[in-house]
Amino acid sequence: MTSSVGDVSVCLQRSLRCSCTDMAVDIxxxxxxxxxxxxxxNKAIGIGFDSTKDxxxxxxRPKSGFSPKAKEVITNITKLKDFLLQHRKxxxxxxxxxxxxxxxxxDNERDQIDQDAQIFMRTCSEAIKxxxxxxxxxxxxxxxxxxxxxxxxxxxxxxxxxxxxxxxQRAIRVKRMxxxxxxxxxxxxxxxxxxKTLEVEPTEEKTVKEESSEKSVSEVPNNPVNLWEEGRxxxxxxxxxxxxxxxxxxxxxSEMNSLVDEVRQIEGKVVEISxxxxxxxxxxxxxxxxxxxxxxxxxxxxxNVKEGNEDIREAIKNNAGFRVWILFFLxxxxxxxxxxxxxxx
Amino acid sequence: MAAxxxxxxxxxxxxxxxxxxxxxxxxxxxPVWKVLIYDRFGQDIISPLLSVKELRDxxxxxxxxxxxDRDPIPDVPAVYFVMPTEENIDRxxxxxxxxxxxxxxxxxxxxxxRSKLEDIASAALAANxxxxxTKVYDQYLNFITLEDDMFTLCHQNKELISYHAINRADxxxxxxxxxxxxxxxSLFCFFVTLGAVPIIRCPRGNAAEMVAGKLDKKLRENxxxxxNSLFTGDNMAAGQFSFQRPLFVLVxxxxxxxxxLHHTWTYxxxxxxxxxxxxxxxxxxxxxxxxxxxxxxxxxxxxRKTYDLTxxxxxxxxxxxxxxxxVAESVQQELDSYRAQEDEVKHxxxxxxxxxxxxxxISMLSDNTAKLTSAVSSxxxxxxxxxxxxxxxNVATAVLDHIKSRKLDVYFEYEEKxxxxxxxxxxxxxxxxxxxxxxxxxxxxxxxxxxxxxxxAPSESDLEQYKTALLxxxxxxxxxxxxxxxxxxxxxxxxxxxxxxSGVKPMGLFSRVMNTGSQFVMEGVxxxxxxxxxLPVTRILDNLMEMKSNPETDDYRYFDPKMLRGSExxxxxxxxxxQEAIVFVVGGGNYIEYQNLVDYAKFKQGKKVVYGCSELSxxxxxxxxxxxxxxx
Numbered sequence: 001m002t003s004s005v006g007d008v009s010v011c012l013q014r015s016l017r018c019s020c021t022d023m024a025v026d027i028x029x030x031x032x033x034x035x036x037x038x039x040x041x042n043k044a045i046g047i048g049f050d051s052t053k054d055x056x057x058x059x060x061r062p063k064s065g066f067s068p069k070a071k072e073v074i075t076n077i078t079k080l081k082d083f084l085l086q087h088r089k090x091x092x093x094x095x096x097x098x099x100x101x102x103x104x105x106x107d108n109e110r111d112q113i114d115q116d117a118q119i120f121m122r123t124c125s126e127a128i129k130x131x132x133x134x135x136x137x138x139x140x141x142x143x144x145x146x147x148x149x150x151x152x153x154x155x156x157x158x159x160x161x162x163x164x165x166x167x168x169q170r171a172i173r174v175k176r177m178x179x180x181x182x183x184x185x186x187x188x189x190x191x192x193x194x195x196k197t198l199e200v201e202p203t204e205e206k207t208v209k210e211e212s213s214e215k216s217v218s219e220v221p222n223n224p225v226n227l228w229e230e231g232r233x234x235x236x237x238x239x240x241x242x243x244x245x246x247x248x249x250x251x252x253x254s255e256m257n258s259l260v261d262e263v264r265q266i267e268g269k270v271v272e273i274s275x276x277x278x279x280x281x282x283x284x285x286x287x288x289x290x291x292x293x294x295x296x297x298x299x300x301x302x303x304n305v306k307e308g309n310e311d312i313r314e315a316i317k318n319n320a321g322f323r324v325w326i327l328f329f330l331x332x333x334x335x336x337x338x339x340x341x342x343x344x345x
Numbered sequence: 346m347a348a349x350x351x352x353x354x355x356x357x358x359x360x361x362x363x364x365x366x367x368x369x370x371x372x373x374x375x376p377v378w379k380v381l382i383y384d385r386f387g388q389d390i391i392s393p394l395l396s397v398k399e400l401r402d403x404x405x406x407x408x409x410x411x412x413x414d415r416d417p418i419p420d421v422p423a424v425y426f427v428m429p430t431e432e433n434i435d436r437x438x439x440x441x442x443x444x445x446x447x448x449x450x451x452x453x454x455x456x457x458x459r460s461k462l463e464d465i466a467s468a469a470l471a472a473n474x475x476x477x478x479t480k481v482y483d484q485y486l487n488f489i490t491l492e493d494d495m496f497t498l499c500h501q502n503k504e505l506i507s508y509h510a511i512n513r514a515d516x517x518x519x520x521x522x523x524x525x526x527x528x529x530x531s532l533f534c535f536f537v538t539l540g541a542v543p544i545i546r547c548p549r550g551n552a553a554e555m556v557a558g559k560l561d562k563k564l565r566e567n568x569x570x571x572x573n574s575l576f577t578g579d580n581m582a583a584g585q586f587s588f589q590r591p592l593f594v595l596v597x598x599x600x601x602x603x604x605x606l607h608h609t610w611t612y613x614x615x616x617x618x619x620x621x622x623x624x625x626x627x628x629x630x631x632x633x634x635x636x637x638x639x640x641x642x643x644x645x646x647x648x649r650k651t652y653d654l655t656x657x658x659x660x661x662x663x664x665x666x667x668x669x670x671x672v673a674e675s676v677q678q679e680l681d682s683y684r685a686q687e688d689e690v691k692h693x694x695x696x697x698x699x700x701x702x703x704x705x706x707i708s709m710l711s712d713n714t715a716k717l718t719s720a721v722s723s724x725x726x727x728x729x730x731x732x733x734x735x736x737x738x739n740v741a742t743a744v745l746d747h748i749k750s751r752k753l754d755v756y757f758e759y760e761e762k763x764x765x766x767x768x769x770x771x772x773x774x775x776x777x778x779x780x781x782x783x784x785x786x787x788x789x790x791x792x793x794x795x796x797x798x799x800x801x802a803p804s805e806s807d808l809e810q811y812k813t814a815l816l817x818x819x820x821x822x823x824x825x826x827x828x829x830x831x832x833x834x835x836x837x838x839x840x841x842x843x844x845x846x847s848g849v850k851p852m853g854l855f856s857r858v859m860n861t862g863s864q865f866v867m868e869g870v871x872x873x874x875x876x877x878x879x880l881p882v883t884r885i886l887d888n889l890m891e892m893k894s895n896p897e898t899d900d901y902r903y904f905d906p907k908m909l910r911g912s913e914x915x916x917x918x919x920x921x922x923x924q925e926a927i928v929f930v931v932g933g934g935n936y937i938e939y940q941n942l943v944d945y946a947k948f949k950q951g952k953k954v955v956y957g958c959s960e961l962s963x964x965x966x967x968x969x970x971x972x973x974x975x976x977x
Contacts, residue, residue, distance in 0.1 A: 024484045025482065025485070027482065031466060034459070037463065038466045038467045067419070067420035074375055144416060
């Protein structure tokens with residue numbers, strides 16, 4: 001008895017030290033101390049609760065399948081999130097031109113990650129839908145239904161958050177790819193553009209170099225031409241032809257540039273549009289459920305109206321039939337009166 | 346007070362809902378779901394602070410009243426937020442026996458006594474549920490915060506601590522003690538949440554002094570108890586941003602009886618006076634107006650609409666203290682700016698339509714996609730803005746209807762003149778006998794204010810004249826009996842309250858309003874401009890905060906819970922003016938005083954003033970209490 005009292009006092013002392021970070025006082029230990037006092041008091045009085053037996057044969061509450069399944073879905077989504085976060089750095093480091101990192105991923109790996117993530121997200125949303133259907137089918141109280149609906153909403157929001165992570169990553173990757181492509185094309189563009197705009201000596205040299213390189217390029221196809229056309233020698237390329245080739249080259253280059261510009265712009269816009277489309281799709285899906293419910297209501301209403309019409313038709317018929325009977329009855333009565341009158345007289 | 350009381354209370358609630366662990370900042374954290382069970386007190390505390398959506402975001406799937414029928418929901422932890430009363434404890438024990446939930450987190454709004462804790466312990470033992478009771482906390486949140494700087498004590502059973510309950514003639518000592526204890530308990534919780542120990546000043550000889558004495562004793566006991574003090578640790582770190590302790594001024598309602606009856610002119614006070622406004626929620630009837638329904642048809646059902654006026658509503662925060670005509674104009678302005686933005690978005694739609702038909706217009710899309718993105722992302726904001734504008738339009742229209750039908754502007758002007766003792770241009774009898782100026786209640790209020798502010802009591806014949814006029818108008822005269830008693834009492838006690846000089850200038854507004862093309866046609870309603878004036882409570886606060894010497898306040902008691910010995914003196918030890926103050930009115934408060942204090946705080950930069958009252962009553966409720974008192 002004394003030891004338990006000692007325990008209780010120790011518990012009390014420990015319990016009275018409140019946690020200073022929050023203003024509320026944690027009296028859990030005080031509660032546990034009072035549990036002990038009640039136990040000892042009950043033992044002293046002699047009320048046994050047979051607690052040991054009950055603990056062994058613990059009344060198993062109906063373990064519904066809902067909660068563990070929901071928890072499973074959450075753990076899966078968490079796994080996906082961890083996976084994405086883990087590989088995020090490698091995934092996104094596509095922009096570094098310095099290929100010093102050994103952990104740099106190849107594009108194939110990135111595509112693989114994209115695919116896997118998408119499949120995973122799809123299975124998760126399927127699982128949520130399945131849980132929802134099951135919850136609706138199960139006959140439970142209204143509160144439990146509401147609770148389960150809210151739980152599934154929470155899980156969906158969580159999944160959406162993780163999907164956003166993924167789509168952000170992907171958007172960054174696409175952008176970097178586009179930038180990289182633009183960067184890799186910068187050198188020849190730069191030369192040609194410089195040739196067009198500036199007329200400074202060094203650029204002329206560059207253009208001369210370019211011309212020479214282009215000449216060498218054009219020489220190669222010319223050489224078979226030379227072989228074909230006998231008697232044609234290199235230095236016989238007249239300045240007009242050189243100029244013509246130059247101009248053609250320049251025209252081709254400018255065409256390619258403009259195409260590349262347009263394509264780049266389109267890529268950027270497509271990314272933006274895909275983001276917008278996501279938003280719209282979400283809204284449309286929301287509206288879908290509403291439209292479904294409206295449809296149901298309307299169908300119900302038309303059925304009710306049809307039934308109403310039927311009822312009215314029947315009522316009219318009954319009314320008419322009733323009138324016929326009354327007429328018949330009256331006619332019969334009058335005939336019977338006439339008959340009786342004739343009979344009596 | 347670096348963070349306002351409302352923020353502190355919200356943070357405490359959120360932490361409680363997060364199983365008493367500080368909430369994580371990580372937005373993509375795993376959801377943990379729980380069920381929230383509260384009683385009516387808990388509901389009143391939570392509803393002005395957290396919306397249902399915020400509860401859902403914190404993982405609360407269901408929120409239920411303690412005393413409703415609840416079904417067992419296995420595998421779910423439950424957070425309880427209740428007062429430690431007998432019925433609540435019994436219900437919790439019943440829940441434990443019925444094994445409704447998986448885990449139980451019990452949070453008591455104010456401190457629970459040892460014996461009740463043992464009741465729960467025995468029930469938990471009987472139900473074999475001791476391991477399920479995971480945490481038990483005393484939250485010390487027994488007060489309702491309505492605004493950043495306004496709080497009230499209770500809403501549910503406010504008749505128990507109302508002005509009527511405190512000033513009844515037949516009150517017993519035990520009942521008075523009980524009332525004082527509830528008030529002191531809530532004030533104690535308030536200071537624990539605030540994390541500061543104030544210096545208390547109160548007038549002598551009334552309920553306020555009793556409350557101050559008890560509060561001082563309770564704070565002192567708690568501070569002495571070094572192991573268990575609630576004011577040590579990190580709490581003080583938060584409060585130390587201001588090196589001074591706040592000043593806590595306790596006043597009794599009797600110091601100023603005219604203000605609760607006054608007709609008002611500021612937006613928030615008008616809503617409280619004229620519509621059903623409780624816990625930041627307005628309930629209005631909408632729809633069918635005064636049109637008689639056609640014969641044979643069923644009467645049109647009026648639907649009731651509820652609107653929440655919250656801290657997130659920027660228009661409300663800006664204009665809740667403005668005079669009503671200003672509010673009307675601002676609503677119109679907001680509506681115009683919203684329409685302009687809406688037109689922009691629609692214009693964009695037409696641009697997109699045109700471009701869609703044009704081939705090779707890809708380059709033109711560059712601007713438009715950017716515009717489209719910005720428009721789409723701003724759409725939710727626009728929708729929210731529209732909803733708020735609709736809300737305020739409806740509320741302001743309803744208030745305006747009341748003003749027009751009861752001619753509240755006339756009353757307001759007249760009362761202001763009465764309270765500032767300036768010359769009256771219309772006789773009181775005229776207004777009272779005017780059949781279409783206001784309800785009988787309005788007339789009674791006006792007459793009571795006249796009676797309270799008159800330097801000498803009106804002569805018997807005058808009084809009879811007024812009484813007959815009032816009875817003709819259909820008023821109930823019992824409040825007058827009580828006010829007579831009160832006046833006699835206060836005349837004996839001290840100098841009557843001076844309401845300061847207030848000027849009321851009607852502005853020539855008819856042309857101005859018509860020029861703005863306002864939807865609120867305020868023809869015939871005077872546009873009254875309030876001049877800065879101080880109500881008695883504000884003046885008392887000013888004297889005490891600035892350490893000015895004034896015959897009214899020199900006699901006030903001085904309590905400092907941190908001093909070793911309580912003293913009876915009224916000489917303040919601290920000679921510096923205070924930077925923060927909390928004003929508490931025992932016996933009922935109202936929005937007019939709150940607005941006045943807010944204006945005063947704005948006028949004196951750098952000072953923070955928090956207003957509290959034991960209960961919020963509008964003029965109608967206060968008049969009812971007075972009539973109950975006068976009937977005895």
